[in-house]
Amino acid sequence: MENYKIPKKSVERLSIYKRILKGIMDAGFTTVSSRELAERAGLNSAQVRKDLVYFGQFGTPGMGYHVSILHRTITKIMGLHKKIPVALIGVGNLGQALLSYQGFKERGFIIESIFDNDREKVGKIKNGLKIMDERNISIEIKKKNIRVGIITIPSSAAQSAANKLIKGGIKGILNFAPIELKVPSRTTVVNVALCEKLEMLSYYLSKRKLL
Amino acid sequence: MENYKIPKKSVERLSIYKRILKGIMDAGFTTVSSRELAERAGLNSAQVRKDLVYFGQFGTPGMGYHVSILHRTITKIMGLHKKIPVALIGVGNLGQALLSYQGFKERGFIIESIFDNDREKVGKIKNGLKIMDERNISIEIKKKNIRVGIITIPSSAAQSAANKLIKGGIKGILNFAPIELKVPSRTTVVNVALCEKLEMLSYYLSKRKLL
Incomplete structure (x- = not known):
C-alpha cells in the first residue's frame, strides 16, 4: 500500500x-x-x-x-458502486458475526463462499451457504472469481489459509488474525486488530491514571 | 486523545x-x-x-x-500488567464472539458484566455470566467499579448505551457501532470500524483496477 x-x-x-x-x-x-x-x-x-x-x-x-x-x-x-464477492475463512463466533452483519451487504460486499477446517462444521449450512472444507479454498475462489477474502481463524492457521487464497487468485485480504501475513506485493492486506484497539484504550486510560 | x-x-x-x-x-x-x-x-x-x-x-x-x-x-x-474489568453491551453475534475471545482475557481484559436490551436474552447465561437488562448499566458498573465498556449494539442504540456507561463512571469505551459517540472529554473512545476496513481494502483494489 x-x-x-x-x-x-x-x-x-x-x-x-x-x-x-x-x-x-x-x-x-x-x-x-x-x-x-x-x-x-x-x-x-x-x-x-x-x-x-x-x-x-x-x-x-x-x-x-x-x-x-x-x-x-x-x-x-472506493469501488463501492459494484457488488464484490467475498470468501470468508473461519465460521467460528467472529465469522458468524460477520456473516450476519448487514453492514457488509449494504456496502456491496457479498459473502459467497465460506470455509472452515473443522470437520464437524464442513457441509453444514450457515446463512444459506454451505460450509466448505478449507482445503478447497483455491479451487473454489478461482471458480467463482472471488477477489476478496476475510480471515477470522486463529493465528496458527491464518498464514496457511492466506496462501490458499493467494493461490486461488485473491487480490485483497481483510485479516482478523493477530499476525502479519506474508503475501506477495500484488496482494493487499488490511488488518483488523481487535486486541490492539483494546490495548490502545488501556494505554490512554493508564496514562491518565484511570486504571 | x-x-x-x-x-x-x-x-x-x-x-x-x-x-x-x-x-x-x-x-x-x-x-x-x-x-x-x-x-x-x-x-x-x-x-x-x-x-x-x-x-x-x-x-x-x-x-x-x-x-x-x-x-x-x-x-x-500500556497498563496491561493489571486485570481490567470490562462491561460488554450487546450479546449478539459480535458480542458473543468477543465474549469467547481468548485474546482479551490473555491481555487482562476480563468481561465481568454483560448487557442486552432484548427481553428474550435478559436473564440467560452466556460464558458463565448472566445477561443483564441494559437499563441497569449505570448501577451495575458503578457497583463493580468497571472502567471500560465495549459497545457492540447497532448505531441506533449505541449513544443511549454510551450515556448509561458514562453515568456509571466509565472511563473508556471500545465502540464497534459505526457512529461517532458524543462523550465528555474525560471519556476516551476507541472506534473499531469493521466496514471502514473493508471499504479501505475496496479502495486500494479499485485503485489498482482489481475489482
Whole structure:
C-alpha cells in the first residue's frame, strides 16, 4: 500500500464522510459545508477540505459541497458502486458475526463462499451457504472469481489459509488474525486488530491514571 | 486523545512490538535488534527506534534491545500488567464472539458484566455470566467499579448505551457501532470500524483496477 500517495488516514476518513453524507442525504439536505461535515466527523474543517481535494472535490465558497454528488464520487472512488464477492475463512463466533452483519451487504460486499477446517462444521449450512472444507479454498475462489477474502481463524492457521487464497487468485485480504501475513506485493492486506484497539484504550486510560 | 504528544500510530505499534517480543521471548532469545523487530513488524528500523525512544527505550549499539525488559516496559506503559474489568453491551453475534475471545482475557481484559436490551436474552447465561437488562448499566458498573465498556449494539442504540456507561463512571469505551459517540472529554473512545476496513481494502483494489 506504500505505493499510494494519498495518506492512509485520508482513505480511512472517506468511509466516515460517506456515512455522514448518506445521513444528510436521507434527511433531505442537498448541500453541506466543510464545517458541518467536520463537526459531524469530529475533525476540523481544514482537514476535511484537504482530504476531499485529494479526491478532486472542491466545495463552492458559501455553498459547500453538493451532498449526493460528493456521496456518489466517494462511493465510486472506493469501488463501492459494484457488488464484490467475498470468501470468508473461519465460521467460528467472529465469522458468524460477520456473516450476519448487514453492514457488509449494504456496502456491496457479498459473502459467497465460506470455509472452515473443522470437520464437524464442513457441509453444514450457515446463512444459506454451505460450509466448505478449507482445503478447497483455491479451487473454489478461482471458480467463482472471488477477489476478496476475510480471515477470522486463529493465528496458527491464518498464514496457511492466506496462501490458499493467494493461490486461488485473491487480490485483497481483510485479516482478523493477530499476525502479519506474508503475501506477495500484488496482494493487499488490511488488518483488523481487535486486541490492539483494546490495548490502545488501556494505554490512554493508564496514562491518565484511570486504571 | 488530542492531548497526548505521542502519535496514535506509535501507540498502535506498541501492541505489535509487544506481540513480536512475546514470540521472541518464548523462542528463548534474550536480545533483539531494531532491524529484526522492524522486519517482523513490516516496518523500517528507523521507525522502530523512533517509536521506542518515545517510551524511554534505547537499544545498546551492536546488542539491540533486551527482549524481556522491553516487553515488560511496554506492558506496563500500556497498563496491561493489571486485570481490567470490562462491561460488554450487546450479546449478539459480535458480542458473543468477543465474549469467547481468548485474546482479551490473555491481555487482562476480563468481561465481568454483560448487557442486552432484548427481553428474550435478559436473564440467560452466556460464558458463565448472566445477561443483564441494559437499563441497569449505570448501577451495575458503578457497583463493580468497571472502567471500560465495549459497545457492540447497532448505531441506533449505541449513544443511549454510551450515556448509561458514562453515568456509571466509565472511563473508556471500545465502540464497534459505526457512529461517532458524543462523550465528555474525560471519556476516551476507541472506534473499531469493521466496514471502514473493508471499504479501505475496496479502495486500494479499485485503485489498482482489481475489482
